[in-house]
Amino acid sequence: MKSALPISLWLTLVLCGSAFAQPAPASPAEMISNYRVQHGEGPVTSDATLNRIAHEQAAAMASKDLLDHNSALAPFASRVAAAKSQQSAENIAYGYDNFPKTLDMWIDSPAHQKNLLMPGALKVGVASAKSPKTHRTYWAMVITSGERSQSASSSAHRTAPRRGEEACRMKILGLCL
Numbered sequence: 001m002k003s004a005l006p007i008s009l010w011l012t013l014v015l016c017g018s019a020f021a022q023p024a025p026a027s028p029a030e031m032i033s034n035y036r037v038q039h040g041e042g043p044v045t046s047d048a049t050l051n052r053i054a055h056e057q058a059a060a061m062a063s064k065d066l067l068d069h070n071s072a073l074a075p076f077a078s079r080v081a082a083a084k085s086q087q088s089a090e091n092i093a094y095g096y097d098n099f100p101k102t103l104d105m106w107i108d109s110p111a112h113q114k115n116l117l118m119p120g121a122l123k124v125g126v127a128s129a130k131s132p133k134t135h136r137t138y139w140a141m142v143i144t145s146g147e148r149s150q151s152a153s154s155s156a157h158r159t160a161p162r163r164g165e166e167a168c169r170m171k172i173l174g175l176c177l
Contacts, residue, residue: 028099028126028141032116035107041117050125050142053079057092057140062129067094067138083123085144089115093139099126102139120145 026034033043060073069076069090080088091112096102106112125142 028103029124031100031103032124032126032141032143035103035116036121039117041119041121044121044124044143047083047123047125047144049083050123050144051127052125053083054090054125054140054142055127055129057090057142058127058129058138061092061094061138061140062131062136065131065134065136067092080142080144083142083144084147085123086147087118087120087145089118089143091115091139091141091143094131094136096139097137099128099139102128106141115141115143118143118145122146 027046029044029046033045037043057073057079061067064072066072069092073079076088076090080090091106093102093105096105106116121143123144126139128137128139130137
């Protein structure tokens with residue numbers, strides 16, 4: 001029986017050691033960056049302001065069980081104003097309990113994919129919240145490009161639309177707002 005103890009101790013150390021050697025799962029920002037780099041765009045970094053904006057949206061959607069960019073909390077343009085970015089976009093979803101599956105769903109959707117691959121994007125925020133009623137997990141991602149210059153006002157540098165064109169303040173999922 002003396003040999004059983006060293007073998008079981010060795011097996012315990014090997015099994016526990018391999019569990020500790022597993023790499024940490026990638027963060028949402030890292031996963032989005034990897035996807036962007038594979039498709040010729042630059043990486044993005046996680047941003048505290050965007051994480052807060054995404055969390056507020058996910059929590060509002062979960063509390064109302066409503067998947068919506070504008071009426072669950074407030075219009076996207078007003079929610080993202082604090083980011084002071086040149087361009088911004090939002091992806092939302094519900095149903096998946098983990099981010100990798102949610103990201104795969106966004107990648108398979110042309111409009112969501114376009115947001116993930118926004119040219120010049122530098123920052124991203126991702127959050128989820130679970131509905132207390134249905135237990136669905138709601139997700140929100142906000143991605144932005146560089147900051148607006150301090151001297152530019154929101155209306156001074158808007159160009160007038162050509163005849164027959166709609167004036168767009170912001171495009172989200174191909175919709176002109």
